[in-house]
Amino acid sequence: MRKYLFLALTILVFASVVSAHRLVRLYDVSRGSVIDMIEKGYDVTCVDMRHGYVDIMLPEQDVDQAALLSYDYEVLPREWGELLPENMDDAGEYYDPEENWTFWSSLSADYPELANPPVTIGQSYQSRDIYMIRLTGPTSGYKPPIYFSSLIHAREPGGNSVLIDFAMWLTGNYDGGDTRAAYILDNSTVYFVPIANPDGYVYNMPNGGNQRKNMNFTLGDGIDLNRNWGYKWDYDDLGSSPYPNDQTYRGTSAFSEPETRVQRDFIIDLEPIAAMNYHTYGGYLLYPWGYEDILSPDSILFTGWADAMTAENNYTYGTAWQILYNVNGENNDWSYCGDSLPKIYAMTPEVDDKGFWGSQNDTTEIVRICNECRPMNILFCFASLGYVGISGDGEVGIEPLLLLNSVYPNPVLSSASFRITSSGSSNVSVMIYDTSGRIIDSFETGSIKGGTSSLVWGVPHEIPAGVYTARISDAAGNCDSRRFTVMR
Numbered sequence: 001m002r003k004y005l006f007l008a009l010t011i012l013v014f015a016s017v018v019s020a021h022r023l024v025r026l027y028d029v030s031r032g033s034v035i036d037m038i039e040k041g042y043d044v045t046c047v048d049m050r051h052g053y054v055d056i057m058l059p060e061q062d063v064d065q066a067a068l069l070s071y072d073y074e075v076l077p078r079e080w081g082e083l084l085p086e087n088m089d090d091a092g093e094y095y096d097p098e099e100n101w102t103f104w105s106s107l108s109a110d111y112p113e114l115a116n117p118p119v120t121i122g123q124s125y126q127s128r129d130i131y132m133i134r135l136t137g138p139t140s141g142y143k144p145p146i147y148f149s150s151l152i153h154a155r156e157p158g159g160n161s162v163l164i165d166f167a168m169w170l171t172g173n174y175d176g177g178d179t180r181a182a183y184i185l186d187n188s189t190v191y192f193v194p195i196a197n198p199d200g201y202v203y204n205m206p207n208g209g210n211q212r213k214n215m216n217f218t219l220g221d222g223i224d225l226n227r228n229w230g231y232k233w234d235y236d237d238l239g240s241s242p243y244p245n246d247q248t249y250r251g252t253s254a255f256s257e258p259e260t261r262v263q264r265d266f267i268i269d270l271e272p273i274a275a276m277n278y279h280t281y282g283g284y285l286l287y288p289w290g291y292e293d294i295l296s297p298d299s300i301l302f303t304g305w306a307d308a309m310t311a312e313n314n315y316t317y318g319t320a321w322q323i324l325y326n327v328n329g330e331n332n333d334w335s336y337c338g339d340s341l342p343k344i345y346a347m348t349p350e351v352d353d354k355g356f357w358g359s360q361n362d363t364t365e366i367v368r369i370c371n372e373c374r375p376m377n378i379l380f381c382f383a384s385l386g387y388v389g390i391s392g393d394g395e396v397g398i399e400p401l402l403l404l405n406s407v408y409p410n411p412v413l414s415s416a417s418f419r420i421t422s423s424g425s426s427n428v429s430v431m432i433y434d435t436s437g438r439i440i441d442s443f444e445t446g447s448i449k450g451g452t453s454s455l456v457w458g459v460p461h462e463i464p465a466g467v468y469t470a471r472i473s474d475a476a477g478n479c480d481s482r483r484f485t486v487m488r
Contacts, residue, residue: 020060021210023081023355026070029054037069038238038325043212043247045356046282047324050316055355057081057210080355083209090205092360094157095164097202100194103164104133111171113138114185121193122262125216128198130262135170135192137185146384147267147275147344148377149193152225152259152331153212154200158353158369159278163194165370166377179434179466180485184381191270197225197259209357212247214259220244223251226279227329230254230264231338232291239291239328250329263331268339274384275346276377277331282324283315283352285376287345288336290320291328296336298345305383306347313372315352345384349373375487382485402428402478404470405452411487418455418470418482426474430455433469440468459486 023045034054038044046055055076058065066073078084083091090096095103101118108117118131136143148166150159170190173181184190195201199215200222213222224247227233227240233254234240240250255261267275287302289295296302299319306317320327327333335346351369359365401423408417420428432441440463445455457470465486473479 020078020208021057021081022060022063022078023055023076024058024063024066025074025076026054026056026066027052027072027074029070033069034325035238038248041241041243041246042069044325048282049323076355077358079360080358081210083204083357083360087357087360088206088208091157091209092357093363093366094357094360095160096205097195097198100160100164101131104131104167104192104194107167107171108133111174114171114174115167121266122258124197124199124259124262125214125257126199128202130193130196130198130259132266133167133192133194134189135167135185136189137174137182139186143187143189144385145189145191145270145272146381147191147193147270147272148278149196149263149275149331150278151194151201152196152277153279154197154204154214155209155212155356156278156280156351157201157357158280158351158359158366159349160194161359161366162278162349162351162370162373162377163192166374167192169374178464179468180378180382183467184378187385188381190381191272193263193266196263199259213249214257216251216257219252220246220249222249223257224248225257225259226331227251227327228255228257228260229329229331229334229338231329231334231336233329235291235328236326239326239330248327254329264334264339267335267344268341271342272344273342274380275331275335275344276380277335277346277348278351279348280351281353281355281358282350283313284323284348284350285310285315285317286320286323286332286348286350287317288319288333290330290333291326293321293326295319298343302345302347305345305380308383309376309379312375313352315349315372315376347380349376401476402426402472402474402480404472404480404482407470407482407484411485412459413487415456415458416470416484418457418472419452420455420472421452422474423478426476428455429473430457431471431473432457433471434466 043057045057063075104118108115116134118133120129120131122130148163150163170181197214200211203211213224216223227248227250241248285306310317332346332348335344353369403421405419428445430443431439434440469481469483471481
């Protein structure tokens with residue numbers, strides 16, 4: 001049965017060169033049915049069990065197949081699954097390959113002290129450059145690398161838009177505005193690989209936008225680069241496919257493709273402490289393990305990070321097998337535990353775009369997804385730095401006679417409680433500094449009795465989101481400080 005389905009899908013793949021594809025949403029589908037569809041080679045693009053639907057991609061002439069899978073289905077808008085004719089030369093409101101290069105080159109020209117020009121780290125199957133961009137503040141010394149990537153699947157431009165937005169936010173706010181940007185760039189080095197699958201992305205522009213895999217057509221219609229990584233590659237045929245025309249075809253061997261080898265070698269050399277590998281669509285935040293129904297040793301840490309990171313956008317978080325389906329040979333698992341690397345805390349956001357190309361004519365939707373993901377990126381950088389700038393200790397007091405024990409809640413929204421321990425009764429002065437050392441607020445308390453007490457500080461309306469330091473002192477010269485974050 002699988003053999004005949006494979007042949008049928010092969011015919012459909014070659015027909016897809018001249019025929020359009022449509023996204024179809026199936027309702028009232030069980031998780032078991034999803035697994036069955038994957039095993040039969042259907043292109044399952046989104047699984048949202050929260051809202052009770054699954055999306056699949058079908059050739060337009062075959063959308064009636066959906067009735068065999070669910071009695072309740074709808075064909076989604078054409079632009080969700082393909083580039084419309086008027087956008088086939090430039091990806092519409094998304095950044096096409098040339099616009100990407102122009103943006104990153106211009107960014108380095110506009111902010112030469114923060115952004116390096118794009119640098120090629122290797123070539124794709126069709127010999128196109130895969131490039132990276134490095135952002136960091138002018139401060140010297142070792143600053144741990146944090147890695148961001150997108151478009152390993154060539155039909156997912158929403159993630160690329162989010163990377164561009166985050167780079168603009170970091171550089172645009174470094175010298176003013178949101179002080180969290182300066183804190184990130186002064187304490188880390190942020191690397192972007194915006195187009196991890198350049199051949200597929202270039203191919204999509206004139207060909208309707210449905211190419212997910214790379215352009216190595218030796219055995220079929222490409223290799224899924226996010227099933228070609230070395231850790232647990234070929235673990236089973238559910239998390240990846242051995243059939244060349246399936247969308248999750250893993251290739252002939254681990255790292256068989258130049259695109260994954262280029263990223264592997266760059267990451268091994270870089271040794272980032274954390275990585276965000278962007279995909280679309282669905283509104284998820286995923287982390288290891290993906291290959292099997294087991295939790296990683298750091299599952300509590302990942303869950304804690306994800307809970308904070310999704311507090312604003314309400315993305316569903318968890319492992320791939322908890323939310324979607326099992327995957328093996330993918331980037332997250334390899335980054336977390338592959339090739340004897342130091343552990344990389346890798347996560348995959350699935351941007352909540354409208355299908356793959358649903359925002360091609362709608363800048364407001366691109367702005368929306370960027371606004372949803374920017375706070376997630378900021379908190380991810382803080383979290384991967386060990387929450388420096390969120391709850392890290394500040395200066396050490398001259399004498400351990402006055403202590404600022406905690407700031408709660410942290411991040412702070414409208415008010416904060418400072419928990420103070422004092423050796424005796426004293427008036428206490430409180431000063432709030434931004435990262436440049438400017439005093440942005442101050443007040444004095446009445447006499448604080450010896451022991452532990454709390455002070456409440458209401459955040460002034462004019463103070464922007466950012467990283468701040470609270471410093472307390474008393475008349476005897478005792479002092480202490482603690483960093484915290486204000487969210488807006």
